[in-house]
Amino acid sequence: MNFEVTDEQRMLADTLTRFVAEQYGFATRERNARSPEGFDRAMWRRFGELGAIGALFAPEHGGFGGSGDDIAVVFEGLGRGLVVEPFLGALVAGRVLALAGDETQRAELLRLIDGETVVALAHGEPDSRYELARVAATAVRAGAGWRLNGAKAVVPFGAAADGFVVSARTSGDVDAEHGISLFWVPRGTAGVALRDYTLIDGGRGAEVVLGDVQLAGDALIGAVDDGFATLETALGAGLLALSAEALGAMQTAFSATLEYLRTRRQFGVPIGSFQALQHRMADLAIDIEQVRSAVINAAAAIDAPRAARERALSAAKYTAGQVGARLSREAVQLHGGIGMTWELPLSHYAKRLVMIDHQFGDEDHHLARYIAFGRTPTHA
Numbered sequence: 001m002n003f004e005v006t007d008e009q010r011m012l013a014d015t016l017t018r019f020v021a022e023q024y025g026f027a028t029r030e031r032n033a034r035s036p037e038g039f040d041r042a043m044w045r046r047f048g049e050l051g052a053i054g055a056l057f058a059p060e061h062g063g064f065g066g067s068g069d070d071i072a073v074v075f076e077g078l079g080r081g082l083v084v085e086p087f088l089g090a091l092v093a094g095r096v097l098a099l100a101g102d103e104t105q106r107a108e109l110l111r112l113i114d115g116e117t118v119v120a121l122a123h124g125e126p127d128s129r130y131e132l133a134r135v136a137a138t139a140v141r142a143g144a145g146w147r148l149n150g151a152k153a154v155v156p157f158g159a160a161a162d163g164f165v166v167s168a169r170t171s172g173d174v175d176a177e178h179g180i181s182l183f184w185v186p187r188g189t190a191g192v193a194l195r196d197y198t199l200i201d202g203g204r205g206a207e208v209v210l211g212d213v214q215l216a217g218d219a220l221i222g223a224v225d226d227g228f229a230t231l232e233t234a235l236g237a238g239l240l241a242l243s244a245e246a247l248g249a250m251q252t253a254f255s256a257t258l259e260y261l262r263t264r265r266q267f268g269v270p271i272g273s274f275q276a277l278q279h280r281m282a283d284l285a286i287d288i289e290q291v292r293s294a295v296i297n298a299a300a301a302i303d304a305p306r307a308a309r310e311r312a313l314s315a316a317k318y319t320a321g322q323v324g325a326r327l328s329r330e331a332v333q334l335h336g337g338i339g340m341t342w343e344l345p346l347s348h349y350a351k352r353l354v355m356i357d358h359q360f361g362d363e364d365h366h367l368a369r370y371i372a373f374g375r376t377p378t379h380a
Helices: 007-023 027-035 041-049 068-081 087-100 101-115 227-263 275-300 306-340 345-358 363-375
Strands: 119-122 138-142 147-155 162-167 181-186 193-199 205-216
Touching: 007 041, 007 068, 007 162, 027 345, 068 087, 068 227, 068 275, 087 101, 087 119, 087 162, 087 181, 087 227, 119 147, 147 162, 147 181, 147 306, 162 205, 181 205, 181 227, 227 306, 227 345, 275 306, 306 345
Parallel strands: 119 162
Antiparallel strands: 138 147, 138 162, 147 205, 162 181, 193 205
16 A cells, blocks of 8 residues: 655645635634524635645646545645635535436536535435435436435535535435435526534525425436445545545644644743643644544555445544544643633534444444445445
8 A cells, every 4th residue: 555645646735725824714614603694605616726626636627636635635734724615515516427427417617616606515415324226215207307305415516506416315215225216406506495503513504395396307416326436425424534534634723732832831841742642642642643544544445345444434533533522622721721712723623533433333333334344245
């Protein structure tokens, strides 16, 4: 396995890190996160111009990257700066369009890569409990088109999205992998109701209710009933992205804690000189390297056969969730009372790390998934 990134990926990482450090300070992040849309469209376009969005997609789809390493490099940099702009939705929804979209639908992907539009994946439902195949929303034939009904929960930046990739069941039981189809639903489509709200770790989310939504026949993405594999592949890229984002956030939180221990004095000496605190920081440093190894392994496996790919992705997500929660607790405790304050960026990093664990499945879900893919031949 090659653990080294390419020169191009290193340049992208350096450029993105420098841009975030110079142009995306914590005050900017908070202003964007608390804005009416939950992010800054001008900043989103700047990320597009920088190439940070294009790096997530292959050249044949209009980007210039698309590998697991490219995704990890970008999201680790975003995690370091706690960037709130809608990269995750762009990755997973854009991946669906890239993998299964027709020529017209892929034109939306090109606009997304330029930072001109926002695209959201509307897949999770109120009672899905992380289960990817559990889709209760329905799509039935209506003449030459389709009629959609159902509800989607916690769609990031749903109210700001210019279009949605929506999953709906066209056949089969509510938990069946076969029978899921994917649809492109433009912003403003009649019958789509949105309830917008603030997310606790920054940005905004929305409940999306589909009430007799009428779509043309060409709204279908890919083949009828065969959307599950596309969805799993796209969300797999999202699992890698979240794990890499967590890694970046952990490194920043760790560095901030280390600096605090070096400067905060008690009994006339820096508290970082106390051996008990040194041991706790050493343990955290080892934990972060375990996450890095898991992310590297997941990035390398992103194009592997299904069982190997999904095991590596679940292992990375589990490790990131477990270590993220531990680091959040330790970093806040080592800061003392100030670690809980709104004004200190650390508290926001801790909050984001905890919430990353719950996106696309928490550590318990992915531990069970890792085990299942290792022992069930039908998952191969």
